[in-house]
Structure formats: structure tokens, C-alpha cells
Amino acid sequence: MSTALIPYEKLRSFTESIFLKMGCPSDQAANAAKALLSADLRGIDSHGVARLSGYVRLWEAGRINANPTIRILHQTPSTAVVDGDNGLGLVVAQEAMRIAIEKARQVGTGWVSVQNSNHFGIAGHYAMMALEHDMIGLAMTNASPLVAPTFSADKMLGTNPIAVAAPAGMQPPFVADLATTTAANGKLEILQRKDQDTPTGWVQDKEGRPSTDAHILKKGGALLPLGSDREHGSHKGYALGAVVDLFSGLLSGANYAPWVPPFPAYVPMPSKQPGKGIGHFLGAMRIDAFRTAEEFKASMDDWIGGFRAASSINGQDNVLVPGDPERIAQEQRSLQGIPLEEIVLSDLHSLADRFGLSL
Amino acid sequence: MSTALIPYEKLRSFTESIFLKMGCPSDQAANAAKALLSADLRGIDSHGVARLSGYVRLWEAGRINANPTIRILHQTPSTAVVDGDNGLGLVVAQEAMRIAIEKARQVGTGWVSVQNSNHFGIAGHYAMMALEHDMIGLAMTNASPLVAPTFSADKMLGTNPIAVAAPAGMQPPFVADLATTTAANGKLEILQRKDQDTPTGWVQDKEGRPSTDAHILKKGGALLPLGSDREHGSHKGYALGAVVDLFSGLLSGANYAPWVPPFPAYVPMPSKQPGKGIGHFLGAMRIDAFRTAEEFKASMDDWIGGFRAASSINGQDNVLVPGDPERIAQEQRSLQGIPLEEIVLSDLHSLADRFGLSL
Numbered sequence: 161m162s163t164a165l166i167p168y169e170k171l172r173s174f175t176e177s178i179f180l181k182m183g184c185p186s187d188q189a190a191n192a193a194k195a196l197l198s199a200d201l202r203g204i205d206s207h208g209v210a211r212l213s214g215y216v217r218l219w220e221a222g223r224i225n226a227n228p229t230i231r232i233l234h235q236t237p238s239t240a241v242v243d244g245d246n247g248l249g250l251v252v253a254q255e256a257m258r259i260a261i262e263k264a265r266q267v268g269t270g271w272v273s274v275q276n277s278n279h280f281g282i283a284g285h286y287a288m289m290a291l292e293h294d295m296i297g298l299a300m301t302n303a304s305p306l307v308a309p310t311f312s313a314d315k316m317l318g319t320n321p322i323a324v325a326a327p328a329g330m331q332p333p334f335v336a337d338l339a340t341t342t343a344a345n346g347k348l349e350i351l352q353r354k355d356q357d358t359p360t361g362w363v364q365d366k367e368g369r370p371s372t373d374a375h376i377l378k379k380g381g382a383l384l385p386l387g388s389d390r391e392h393g394s395h396k397g398y399a400l401g402a403v404v405d406l407f408s409g410l411l412s413g414a415n416y417a418p419w420v421p422p423f424p425a426y427v428p429m430p431s432k433q434p435g436k437g438i439g440h441f442l443g444a445m446r447i448d449a450f451r452t453a454e455e456f457k458a459s460m461d462d463w464i465g466g467f468r469a470a471s472s473i474n475g476q477d478n479v480l481v482p483g484d485p486e487r488i489a490q491e492q493r494s495l496q497g498i499p500l501e502e503i504v505l506s507d508l509h510s511l512a513d514r515f516g517l518s519l
Numbered sequence: 520m521s522t523a524l525i526p527y528e529k530l531r532s533f534t535e536s537i538f539l540k541m542g543c544p545s546d547q548a549a550n551a552a553k554a555l556l557s558a559d560l561r562g563i564d565s566h567g568v569a570r571l572s573g574y575v576r577l578w579e580a581g582r583i584n585a586n587p588t589i590r591i592l593h594q595t596p597s598t599a600v601v602d603g604d605n606g607l608g609l610v611v612a613q614e615a616m617r618i619a620i621e622k623a624r625q626v627g628t629g630w631v632s633v634q635n636s637n638h639f640g641i642a643g644h645y646a647m648m649a650l651e652h653d654m655i656g657l658a659m660t661n662a663s664p665l666v667a668p669t670f671s672a673d674k675m676l677g678t679n680p681i682a683v684a685a686p687a688g689m690q691p692p693f694v695a696d697l698a699t700t701t702a703a704n705g706k707l708e709i710l711q712r713k714d715q716d717t718p719t720g721w722v723q724d725k726e727g728r729p730s731t732d733a734h735i736l737k738k739g740g741a742l743l744p745l746g747s748d749r750e751h752g753s754h755k756g757y758a759l760g761a762v763v764d765l766f767s768g769l770l771s772g773a774n775y776a777p778w779v780p781p782f783p784a785y786v787p788m789p790s791k792q793p794g795k796g797i798g799h800f801l802g803a804m805r806i807d808a809f810r811t812a813e814e815f816k817a818s819m820d821d822w823i824g825g826f827r828a829a830s831s832i833n834g835q836d837n838v839l840v841p842g843d844p845e846r847i848a849q850e851q852r853s854l855q856g857i858p859l860e861e862i863v864l865s866d867l868h869s870l871a872d873r874f875g876l877s878l
Contacts, residue, residue, distance in 0.1 A: 234810065236627030236628075236805070236808040237597070238597040238627040238808070239627040239804070267597045267626050268595030269597045271627075271628055271804065309826060311833050311839065312826075312829045312831055313831075314829040314838075316825070316826060316838075324765075326769075334761070336761065336762055338752075338754075338759070339755075342746065342752045343752065362751075368832035368833070386745060386746055386755055387701065387751075391718050392701050392721075392746075392747055393697075393702065395839070395841075396698075396699075396745055399697055399841040400759075402840075403695055405822070406685055406693065406819075406822075410815060410819060411655075411804075411810065412809065413818075416818070417822055417826070435818070445630065446595070449598040450632050450771065451593065451770065459772075459775070459793065459794075463764070463775055463776055467671075467675060467776070470671045470672075470673040471671060471672045472670055473670055473671060473727035474670050476670040479670055479673075480668075480669070480670065480754070481761075482754075
């Protein structure tokens, strides 16, 4: 596969133009582009511009409202339920996180559960919004069902990610951002394009038998929860994915479990819809609601330093701290550009033609 | 191994008597016994009375204060940092959870980070305290270092569990309670007593090489994070264990990472102590801070029903929901008694002799 390097700024302004053409208000188009591109910057190629045409198709199918009225349905001093008015998750989740941060400013923490939203890219982007406020950020979302619980053949949960970001002092921030599955769907897609098998423990076939077929999802198979099988703790990955669904879907009144709307616009909506749209959960905790930010950050530096100094194996220079690989990617890609596979680039060219733009 | 069945009430009152002999105030002795025995009731034998002599030895070594003055060091409407005054974690965590619940009553959610505490048994017990208040409960703790991060040979984290409990309506509550490792240390101990090997992916040796030796921890080896290896997502289990450490240890001012005090009283304290004692993190979210408890519980029933109705494999009657195995154990053991291995029973008889009690 050949790849091209596209400067970040070019890709960002192109994406913003697409969102403007869809009818997004200008501030929302700018914020959505930044959120989507944060995936490409951070090296999570599956969740960035590679999905832009997917968002456009959802909008064309009338499944995304480009100009939503996002509003609070119910709130307490530390919580809110937000109705995303079927807007882009990229927009809705940012607004919800802003509300969480404002509540944290007032009463120490803020927790916002969101209904009636759509896919939002990478969870880490929203968790990281807390960092500049000396807060810990937390973000989760439910997603289209691709994952079978332990001992089941049915796809009942999405890859339901959890992201947590915490500021440090001299060290870069701690950023954990993980799908609650053994492998994210994006990793399967990479193997599909190379026509390679998966390692064992990533997927199962439609009967629930172990499989290494990277195309197995199209054949009724499923991704496996983090842990892969019961003996290696898949019931724990399943439980974590379930918690994400409870916080994002059930607390908000969004859809949940296998009834979360699909990302591909050609997949029909589930016949049952117990709630509205997709659900997210955003949280912010002010550090100084616990101890001074200075003390906490000094401890974080000590913590991170301890892990970096631990003895490394497998030829690694040092033990990695959550967020390291993504930060390194961001540093490189900010300077050198975003590598896009040919198939993604041609997808963007089609979008440019469709909207009378140039890339 | 032969086992004896001891009635729950007998074991509970014996445990309470031991705590009284240690000098615990009567209400704390009763609450601590209930918390410790909840592990035995729920089938998590490694964390219950099997550890009672361990708690006594810590007290004998002067490492546990049987009559602590638990106090709030700092607070906001939705948060608090609690100093456990080096008390039993079984006591301190309950008090901290009560504070979290009271804050949730006031402002929607409550979040309490605890320093200067000790091991607290099973996390699920504290998360479940929220249920009767129509709240979602959350509990975490850091613990003595037994776990190597991905690509490291050093033990840097504890098995750092996460528990989340949410009420349902007609269905029993959802209770996830999981160590962020592939296998809990208690499972290793069972294999040690049977002199059996572990499955692959549970432990590594002191050089960081794969091992199946159930005794490997005593030889410098380590437990592996949930996911087992990089290819199967061990960096995710490592990140989750790290988040537990941040919330429990760093937000509170407790010790963290490899400097968390050891459970066995014969293991010397780490030379470096960046904080005080062990740290916990307790949270409570009032359901009706988001939507009515009735609506949420109806959705929970629908969610749970959906999972139970999913197609099951591997000869299982139905797909399990987090909390099912523990609830089934509790129903059986409440009626039939707690099965104790001979080694645990003789341990309890020694304690009875030591304190002039009868079992």
C-alpha cells in the first residue's frame, strides 16, 4: 500500500470545509474538524479522516443533524443529561465536556451523560480537554454492536472505549484511551487490507468458535472483549464494556447494547430503539478538589519517572506510560504531515468532487 | 484438600470477636467483619477470612491502627480527601463510601479519595453500598506491587481492582468487580496449593519471560495486566491499573506504584514512601441526578434481559451478567455455609487460641 504525507493544516481545513458544506455552523465545523483530526495526529488512523466519508454518508442518509440545538434535559450541581439533537458526536461531546468542566469548576466534579448523539472519533480528545484546566478528564461512548460477551455468539456491545487524561508537571500528561476489546476494529481493517490473518484471541466466528479470519465480522463473527477468553479474563473486558454502556446509554436515555445505531449508513437501523441515538459519558474532576495541583503534578512526575526507569524487556528502550505512543505520533505528524493510505486519499478526492472543493 | 462448611453467622461473629480483641470499637468491628465476610459469601475465597490472620499480623506489627480517627482533610461539595488514620481498610473504605453517598445526595455525585488506609477486602462490597440509595457505586484501591507493566520485568502496580454496582428493577443488580490483571493473585494461590501450573499468559518470570509456574512471584516473577501480552492488549490492562493508582494513590496523597505497603507483615516496608498508607477511591452517583430511577431501572431490566436471552456457547445455559456468579454463590453460601479449606480453618483455630476465643 502506498501512502502520501498530507500536512495537518491542509487536512484540517479541508475537513472543516466539508463540515461547512454539510451545513454545520462555523464554530462547530472548526471544532468537529479538530476533534476528528486529533485521531490522525495521534496515530489512530482508523478514527480520523478515514471516516470522514462515513460521516458524510450518515448526513446524506438523514441520520445526522448538521445544525443541532444541544440542550440540557436535566441537571444537578455536579451532573447533567444532554440531548445532542442528533448532531455530530464530534460536536456534541465537546459541548458536553465543556459542561462537565464548568460543573467541576463550581462543585469539584462534573459528570455529563449524553443521549441522541452520534459517533465521536477518539475518546481521548474529550478527556484531554480537561488538562488545561488542571482537571482529570474522562470520556466514554457506546458504539455499534461488534463485540460478543464471554460465552456468547451474539454481538451485544460496541468496542466501548474508556479514556482518562491526567496532567503532570514536567512530564507530559498521562492519557489512557482504550477500546474494551482485545483489538480495536481499526486493527482488523488494517489486516483486511493486507489480506492477513489476525492473531488468535481477537475474533470468533458466528458460532462463537475461535477464528483468525480478519474478515469474520462480515460473516457473522464478533470481536472479543479484552482478555480474549474466560481463562484470560474476557469476562472483565466484557464487564468494562458493559459499564461504558450503562454510563453512556442507560444513564442518558440513549440506545444501548445491540440496539446502538450502526456507523455505516447502508446498515439499516435496529428495529428496536430503546432510546435516542448514541450515548456518551464525560467527566471532569478538578485536581484541587482533592489536593493542590502542584502536589498532584509533582507526584505524577515521580510516578511517570518511576515507570520510565523500570527495567524494560523485549528490546524496548524504556517502559511506556499511557499516552506515550500517541504523543510521539503527534510530534512527528505535526511536523511531517499525516500519512494517508491511497484508499483514504481517493475517498477524500471523491468528497472534494462531491462538494466542489479541492484537496 | 478437604473443606469444612461453616455457617456464615458463626464465621461473622468469630471475625467480629477478633476485631474486638484487636481493640476495634464495636460498631467498627461489626462493619469490618461484614465487609471481610462479604468476600466469602460471594465466593471470592482469597479475600475473606483466609486473610484474617494476615490483618492480625499487620496489627501485631504495629502497621494497623485498630481505633482510627477517620477525618476529612479537604472537601468540595462533590469531593473529599479522607485520612484513614492507618485504620483497617475494611472500616475506612465504608466510612469514605458513606461520605460519597451523602455528597451524592446533596449535589448529585460524591467522590472520595482516601489516604493512609490499608487493604480493604473486595471492592464490590463498597460499590454495592450505593445500591439501596438508588445510586451507582464505584470502588477502587491500589495494592502491593505484584504486576509488571507491558514490556517490563519489574513489579510496579498492584492488582488494582475496579468495582461498579448499578441497581436494576426486577432483575438483580449489575455488579462488576475485577482485578485489572489477567488472573487475580487468589487464583495463583489455589494453583500453588494444588501444585499445578498456570495457563499461559497469567505470569512472567523475573526476566520478563513467559512462565506457567504458579510459584513464580516468590522467584521474582510478576502477574500480567489484563490482556496478558501486547498483542492481546496488556497495555490496556496496564493503563486501567494505572488509572486506579492515580485515583486512589495520587489524588489522595497515599503511596503509589511500587511503593504501596505490602500485605504480608513479614515483608519490610518500602524504603521510599511518597505518601501515607494505601489509597482507595470511592464514588456514588445518584441515578435521578441523570434520569428517574424508575426509567433507569426499567432500562437495566431490558439490558440484562437482552444479555440473558443472547445465544450462549461452550455449554453454558445462558450468557452471564456481571455479578451473576457472585450472587449465586451468596445465595448458596447463605444457606449452606462457607466452605473453608483445612489450612484456613487451622489458621482460624490458631487465632482463636491466640485470643482465647472458640470457633
